[in-house]
Amino acid sequence: MTQSNRQQLHERLWSAAVQLRANSxxxxxxxxxxxxxxxxxxxxxxxxxxxxxxxxxxRSAARYAAKGRRPVPLTPDHxxxxxxxxxxxxxxxSYLMNLPGSADIGKAINEAMxxxxxxxxxxxxxxxxxxxxxxxxxxxxxxILITLLKNFNQISDDIVGDAFGEIYEYFLGEFARxxxxxxxxxxxxxxxxxxxxxxxxxxxxxxxxxxxxxGGMFVQSANFVKSHSAxxxxxxxxxxxxxxxxxxxxxxxxxxxxxxxGLSGKIAEVNSFYTDAFNSVGTxxxxxxxxxxxxxxxxxxxxxxxxxxxxQGDPRYYLGLxxxxxxxxxxxxxxxxQMFASxxxxxxxxxxxxxxxxxxxxxxxxAIRQKMVEAGLVDVVISVGTNMFMNAALSCTLWFFDKRxxxxxxxxxxxxxxxxxxxxxxxxxxxxxxxxxxxAIADIVRRYRAEEGEDKYVDIKGRCxxxxxxxxxxxxxxxxxxxxxxxxEKEMSNVDFDKRMKELMGEFTSLTAEAHNLEKKIKEDWKxxx
Numbered sequence: 001m002t003q004s005n006r007q008q009l010h011e012r013l014w015s016a017a018v019q020l021r022a023n024s025x026x027x028x029x030x031x032x033x034x035x036x037x038x039x040x041x042x043x044x045x046x047x048x049x050x051x052x053x054x055x056x057x058x059r060s061a062a063r064y065a066a067k068g069r070r071p072v073p074l075t076p077d078h079x080x081x082x083x084x085x086x087x088x089x090x091x092x093x094s095y096l097m098n099l100p101g102s103a104d105i106g107k108a109i110n111e112a113m114x115x116x117x118x119x120x121x122x123x124x125x126x127x128x129x130x131x132x133x134x135x136x137x138x139x140x141x142x143x144i145l146i147t148l149l150k151n152f153n154q155i156s157d158d159i160v161g162d163a164f165g166e167i168y169e170y171f172l173g174e175f176a177r178x179x180x181x182x183x184x185x186x187x188x189x190x191x192x193x194x195x196x197x198x199x200x201x202x203x204x205x206x207x208x209x210x211x212x213x214x215g216g217m218f219v220q221s222a223n224f225v226k227s228h229s230a231x232x233x234x235x236x237x238x239x240x241x242x243x244x245x246x247x248x249x250x251x252x253x254x255x256x257x258x259x260x261x262g263l264s265g266k267i268a269e270v271n272s273f274y275t276d277a278f279n280s281v282g283t284x285x286x287x288x289x290x291x292x293x294x295x296x297x298x299x300x301x302x303x304x305x306x307x308x309x310x311x312q313g314d315p316r317y318y319l320g321l322x323x324x325x326x327x328x329x330x331x332x333x334x335x336x337x338q339m340f341a342s343x344x345x346x347x348x349x350x351x352x353x354x355x356x357x358x359x360x361x362x363x364x365x366x367a368i369r370q371k372m373v374e375a376g377l378v379d380v381v382i383s384v385g386t387n388m389f390m391n392a393a394l395s396c397t398l399w400f401f402d403k404r405x406x407x408x409x410x411x412x413x414x415x416x417x418x419x420x421x422x423x424x425x426x427x428x429x430x431x432x433x434x435x436x437x438x439x440a441i442a443d444i445v446r447r448y449r450a451e452e453g454e455d456k457y458v459d460i461k462g463r464c465x466x467x468x469x470x471x472x473x474x475x476x477x478x479x480x481x482x483x484x485x486x487x488x489e490k491e492m493s494n495v496d497f498d499k500r501m502k503e504l505m506g507e508f509t510s511l512t513a514e515a516h517n518l519e520k521k522i523k524e525d526w527k528x529x530x
Contacts, residue, residue, distance in 0.1 A: 006163065006166065009154065009155070009167075010166070010167060010170040012151075012154060013039075013151060013152065013154065013155070013167065013171075014170070014171065014174050015151075016035075016147070016148055016151035016152070017031065017035050017171070017174070017175075019147070020035065020134070020144055020147075020148060023135070023140070023144055024134045024135050024144060025135075026134065028175060028178045031134070032171075032175045032253070033128040033130075033249060033252065033253065034128050034130065034131060034134065035148070035171065036128075036168065036171060036172075036253060036256060037113065037127055037128040037131075037256070038109075038148055038149065038152050039152060039164070039167060039168055039171065039260075040127070040168075040256045040259070040260060041091075041093055041096075041109075041112065041113075041116075042093050042152045042153070042155055042164075043164040043168075043260050044085045044087060044116065044259075045087060045092050045093035045094070046155075046157050046159065046164070047084050047085070048079065048084060048085060048086070048087045048092070049157060051079055051082055051084040055074065055078060076119045076120065080120070083262055085116060085119075085120045085123075085259070086119045086120060087115075087116060087119075088115045088116075088119060090108075090111065090112060090115060091111075091112035091113075091115040091116050092112075093149070093153070095112075096108055096109060096112060096149060097149055097150070097153060101142075101146070103142070104132070104138065104142060105131070105141070105142040105145040105146055105149075106131035106132035106133075106134065106138075106141050106142060106145055107131075107132055109131040109145065110129045110130070110131050110132060113127040113128065113129045113131075114129060122264065123255065123259065125252075126251075126252045126255045126256060127252070127256070128252070131145060155167070164260050165219065165260050165261040168256070168257055168260045168261075169190065169216070169219070169257075172187050172214050172216070172253070172257070173187060173189070173190070175187070177430070187213060187214050187216065188213065188216050188217070188290040188353065188389075189388060189389060189432060190216065190220065190432075191388070191432040191433035191434075191437075191438060192290070192353065192384070192388060192389075192398070192433075193216050193217055193220040193288075193290075194220055194433075194435075194438050195382075195398065195433065195438050195441060195442065196217070196220075196288055196351035196352070196353075196398065197217075197220045197221055197223075197224045197288070197351070198224070198438060198439070198442035199351055199380065199398075199400055199442055199445050200286055200288065200349040200350065200351040200400065201224070201349070202221045202224060202225070202239060202285070202286045202288075202349075203224075203225065203228060203229075203238070204225075204238045204239065204285075205239060205240075205284075205285025205286060206239070206240045206242065206283065206284045206285050206286070207221055207239055207240065207241055207242065207284070207285070207286045207287070207288060208242045208243070208278065208280055208284045208286070208287045208288075208343050209242075209243045209244070209287070209288050209289050210243070210244045210272040210280075210287075210289055210291070210336075210339055210340070210343075211244070211245065211272060211289050211290065211291040211292065211336070212243030212244065212245045212250075212254055212267060212289075213245065213250050213254065213290070214250060214253045214254050214257055215243065215253075215254030215255070215257040215258050215265075215267075216257070217288035217289065217290075218241045218243065218254075218257075218258060218263060218265055219257060219258070219261050219263070221239060221241075221286070221288065222235045222239065222261060222263055225238050225239055235262070235263065236263065236264060240265070241258070241263065241264070241265030241266070242265060242266050242267075242278050242280075242284075243265060243266070243267040243268070244267070244268050244270050244272045244275070244277055244278075245267060245268075245269060245270075246269065246270060246271045246272070248269055251267050251269055254267055255267060266278070272339065273306055273310075273311065273332065273335060274310050274311070276314070276316060280316070280339075280342070280343040281315050281316060281342050281343065282342070282343070282344070282345055282346075283343065283345060284343045284344060284345060284348060285344075285345060285347065285348055285349075286348065286349055286350070286351075287340040287343050287344060287348070287349075287350035287351075287352070287401075288350070288351055288352065289336070289340060289350075289352040289353070290352065290353040291332075291333075291336040291352065291353075291354075292332070293333065293354070293355040293396075294331055294332075294333060294355050294357065295331070295332035295333075296329065296330070296331060296332075297324070297328040297329030297330065297332075298328055305329075306329045306332060306335070308321055308323060308327060308328065308329055311329075311335070315342065316338055316339050316342040316343070317335060317338050317339075317342075318338065318342055319334075319338055319341075319368045319371045319372065320364065320367065320368055320371075321335070321364070322334045322335065322363075322364040322365045322368060323364050324363075324364075330363065330364060330365060331358075331361065331365060333354060333355060333357075333358040333361070333365070334358070334361070334364075334365045334368045334369070336352070336354075337352075337354070337358075337368075337372070337399070338368070340352055340401065341372065341377055341401055344401065344403050345403070346403050346406075347403055347404055348401075348402075348403045349379075349400065349401065349402050349403070349404065350399075350400065350401040350402075351398065351399070351400045351401075352398070352399055353396050353397075353398060354396065354397050354398070354399050355396060355397070356383070356395060356396060356397050356480075358397070359381065359397055359478060359479040359480040359481075360478050360479075360480050366476075366477060369477055369479065370477045372401075373414070373469065373472055373477055373479070374469070376405050376406060376411045376412060377401050377402075377403070377405075378399065378400075378401060378414050378479065379400045379401060379402035379405055379410070379414065379415065380398075380399075380400040380402075380414070380415045380416075380417065380445055380448070381397060381398070381399055381400070381414060381415070381416050381417070381479050381481055382397065382398040382400075382416075382417040382419050382441065382481070383395075383397055383416075383417070383418050383419060383420050383480075383481040383482065383485075384396050384397065384398060384419055384420065385419070385420035385421065385422075385423055385431070386431075387423070387429060387430055387431040388423065388430075388431050388432065388433075395420070397480075397481070399479075400445075409450075410448065410449070410466075412468060412469040413466050413467065413468055413469070414466070414467050414472060414479070415444070415445065415448045415464065415465075415466050416464065416465050416466075416467060416479075416481040416483075416484045416485050417441060417444055417445075417463065417464045417481060417485070418462065418463055418464070418481050418482070418485040418487065419441055422437050422440070422441065423437075424437065444457075444460075444463070444464050448464075448466060461486050462485065462486060462487055463485065464485060465481075465484045465485045465486070467484045471484070
């Protein structure tokens with residue numbers, strides 16, 4: 001299937017979600033789990049059918065060789081050993097598709113999900129089971145589900161590669177886009193994640209994401225391993241995945257996401273500020289994360305959001321708490337960063353998304369940043385332009401820690417990259433990085449690290465600069481790339497500035513007068529009407 005054909009399939013499938021919202025009266029965030037659950041069910045069905053055919057073929061050959069000896073009955077463990085979910089007959093997609101129109105389809109799908117969880121205990125409590133409440137009228141509810149089942153049946157049973165993973169990721173992106181700013185709480189755009197992964201290079205080891213959302217960091221880490229490994233089907237032999245997430249629905253979506261990509265991992269439902277579910281300090285090879293930005297210790301109503309008393313003595317916050325004069329948490333950004341740093345073993349690397357403000361934050365946050373810089377922990381900082389996230393107004397900075405710097409030539413240096421002008425528009429409000437753009441940025445980092453086969457690193461005006469510890473000290477420990485990367489000034493046009501300003505002011509004055517006249521006329525018309 002070509003890229004164009006895949007895109008067309010994704011768009012046709014997405015139209016079903018839009019149709020469901022229109023017909024059910026539910027909001028998109030209320031139908032995301034049911035929709036993703038049906039995609040998951042179709043995926044599980046395809047893999048189950050393929051594995052069943054393969055097992056039967058193998059057993060036929062074995063029986064022939066063994067002169068008629070009866071094979072051991074098939075059990076769910078036979079499928080699990082091959083990384084495939086076992087499906088009872090009444091939980092198969094074909095069974096649901098063939099139910100009569102008079103059947104309660106919602107109830108049947110709920111029962112199918114329960115049976116899958118019963119036979120595959122790793123998914124216990126994960127699959128959605130609210131298919132009877134998409135519409136208040138039972139008949140309409142069933143009709144909506146029949147339409148959805150037929151729509152997702154467009155996905156061919158002979159689909160190859162990671163096509164299901166692509167479909168699932170596409171839907172996650174569209175749901176996040178529809179949610180706007182809230183969508184960023186569970187979904188990080190793929191191109192951002194891909195760059196994080198390309199820079200930290202997680203070839204082998206334990207990976208932690210303490211704010212894992214829908215699990216995208218894990219998926220792209222696995223894709224990185226596949227692309228650099230001769231044994232592309234043995235990803236789980238190379239990496240172990242650990243996540244923490246406080247929102248239950250996000251965890252369910254993440255576990256389905258992992259399963260669709262043939263992955264498994266441990267995800268704990270906890271508040272990461274207070275709970276270290278995996279005793280992380282010094283035990284992880286890699287940390288990847290996109291944590292919630294700029295969380296204050298108290299909300300606008302002065303309700304406690306992060307209780308500093310519960311953080312005291314936690315070894316993850318080894319550089320101190322970012323407290324205000326009132327002994328409140330000023331901003332959680334530097335709690336997250338310490339969480340990431342403390343989890344790394346002596347060879348560990350971390351890559352994460354952070355707000356722009358964190359690069360220059362003052363007071364207690366600055367004191368923590370100073371300690372990070374002096375310890376040689378910060379390795380790379382990349383400034384990212386706007387429109388890369390679901391919330392179009394958001395820009396951000398990518399930070400990278402590297403414990404491998406200790407003793408290296410770059411121990412007391414930091415690479416700053418300006419990537420704000422690198423992007424490819426998706427639509428009027430959203431941008432992304434292409435694979436080529438991701439590699440171009442990552443190659444700067446590889447040259448800086450003097451990786452084997454790379455050209456010698458040189459600073460590039462307007463793009464990248466390696467700053468020494470002395471220079472960072474002189475800039476009062478600011479880690480804002482704009483402080484170090486010399487931005488190339490764009491040439492001014494030949495327009496007469498003063499003349500053009502007078503023209504614009506004239507237009508503004510004229511429009512203002514027109515607006516006042518219209519306002520006056522509207523008031524007069526209302527007096528006549530009333």
